[in-house]
Amino acid sequence: MASIVHQLNSSLAPTNMITNHSYYPLEVEIAHLIANEYSVPMLLSMFAGLCGLILFGTVSIVDRVHPRLPAREKAAIWWLVLSGAIHLFFEGYFSLNHTRMGPAQDLFGQLWKEYAFSDSRYLTSDPFVLCMETVTAFTWGPLCFVVALFVATSHPLRHPLQIIVCVGQIYGLILYYATSMFDHFYTGVTYSRPEFLYFWVYYFFMNFIWMVFPGMLLVSSVRKIAKAFQALEKLESKATNGKAKNGHAKRS
Known part of the structure; x- marks a missing residue:
């Protein structure tokens, strides 16, 4: 019985675990890694070309279908469509293929292996990164497209839904930074190489973009909703005062 269990465990255990690589920490094991x-x-x-094509296509369609839309609203649509595409297709790729990232040689696989120099958790099926990216890809990704449509059509649910999406993106990013920094400072495990390109460009800047633009949209939506409630309260106050005056006049 013990030999059967040992054979079963051996068959389930990852094979060809590579430790001769340049990812941090240097001792981390990566399955079937190929350069x-x-x-x-x-x-x-x-990658820049793909993003450029998405932006160019979005700009062209928005200008053709909604030419009178304010520039700020058009810019919001551009960002939401680009963000949604990156979430759904690029991050969705990782979510669905996280177990085969090491040997992957398609474009997205190689892009993730390049990015992994700034965070090797993407090559080890790290539970937090996998869960975070899955939620981002299949929740915030599709919702970005929905919000973009709501912006174009001035839908009344645009701002409530935009707040939900932006808060979700910012919250996920904060946890992403926090878990990595916690391991760095409290357990001594570093996932990013120290070079400027990997830490400051890949890890910090490329992610911080999802703090800046969602933050701007979040502030805009909160202000819009606050103004709407302020206007509503004024109308209700006028209506209440008008009823009170009419009632007083009738009694007189």
Whole structure:
């Protein structure tokens, strides 16, 4: 019986675990790791090109369908569509393929392996990163497209839903930073290489974008809702005062 259990555990255990790599921590084991085929400039250029195509297509469609939309609203749609596409397709790719990131040689797989120099948790199926990216991809991703549509059509649910999406994005980013920094300062485990490109550009800046733009949209929605309630309270106050005056006049 013991031999059967041992064989079963052996068959379920990961094989070909690689430790001879440049990811941090250097001793972390990565299953079936294969070096990227594309160079870094090529990978970054292709990713930038894809983002540019999404933005160009969105700008063209919005200008054609809603030419009179204010520039600020158009910019919100551009961001929401780009953000939704990155969430759903790029981060969704990681969520669905996290167990085979090491040997992946398709574009998204190589992009994730390049990004993993700033956070090796993406190559080890880290539970927090996997759960966070799954929620981001399949909740905030589709909702970004919904909010973009609501912006274009001036839907009354635009601002409540925009607040939900922005808070979700910011909350996920805070936890992402916090869990990594906690391990760095309290357990001594560092997931990012120290080079400027990996820590400050990949890890900090490329993620901090989801603090800036969602933060701006969040502030805008809160102000809009606050103004709407303020206007509503004024109307209710006038209506109450009017009824009180009419009642007083009738009694007189």
